[in-house]
Amino acid sequence: MNLRHTAIRLAMMATVLHATPLARAEEKGTDWQLIGGIGALGAGVVFLGLGYYQGTRVSDSQNDPAFTDYRKRFDRTVTDACAEARAGHAGSPPATSDQISSVVTTCDQADSRGRWQKIFYVTGGVFVAGGIVLLVTRRSSETKTASIQLVPAAGPDGGGLLMLGRF
Numbered sequence: 334m335n336l337r338h339t340a341i342r343l344a345m346m347a348t349v350l351h352a353t354p355l356a357r358a359e360e361k362g363t364d365w366q367l368i369g370g371i372g373a374l375g376a377g378v379v380f381l382g383l384g385y386y387q388g389t390r391v392s393d394s395q396n397d398p399a400f401t402d403y404r405k406r407f408d409r410t411v412t413d414a415c416a417e418a419r420a421g422h423a424g425s426p427p428a429t430s431d432q433i434s435s436v437v438t439t440c441d442q443a444d445s446r447g448r449w450q451k452i453f454y455v456t457g458g459v460f461v462a463g464g465i466v467l468l469v470t471r472r473s474s475e476t477k478t479a480s481i482q483l484v485p486a487a488g489p490d491g492g493g494l495l496m497l498g499r500f
Contacts, residue, residue: 366471373464374483380457381492387450394443403428403436415440454492458485461494 394400404414406424411417417424418436428436462485469482482497 364471366467370464370467370471373460373467375464377457377460377462377464377485380453380460382457384450384453384457387446387453390446391443391450394439394446397439399432399435400439403432415443454487458487458492461485 400414403418403424406426406428407414407417407422414436418433418440421433423429423433461483465483484495484497486493486495
C-alpha cells in the first residue's frame, strides 16, 4: 500500500486506535481523445478560414483594374483572358507588352491563390471531419441523451458546415 496516496481515517474506540484506508475515487486520466478532437476542430476552422481568405484574394485578382481593362479588349466569345495574355494577344484596341505582362502576372497569382485555396479547404475539411470523429467516438461514462454534430459540406459553388442534432 502506498501511504503517500492513501487517505486514512483515524477513529478512537475505547483505548485502541484503528486506522482504516478510505476508498479513493478513481483517478481520471487526461482525455486525449477530447483534446485531440477539439484541437482538430480548431485547426480545421483555421484552415477553412485560410481557404476563404485565399478565395477573396482570387476574387481581388479578377477585379484588378488592369485585368478588367485587358478583358474588355476581347469580345464575349473569349472566356479566358489569362490564356489570351499568356499567348501574347493584344486585343482591340491593342494592349502594350507591359499591360499584357501585368495581366499574366495577375493571372499567375490568381492561379497560385486558387491552388492554395483548394489545399486549405481540403485540409480544413479533413481536420474538421477528424475532430468530429474523435469527439463522437470517445467513450464517456455519462449517458448521452442528446448529440450535436458539425459536418463539413462542399459543393461546386462553395462549402460550409452543417449542424445536425438529436434530442
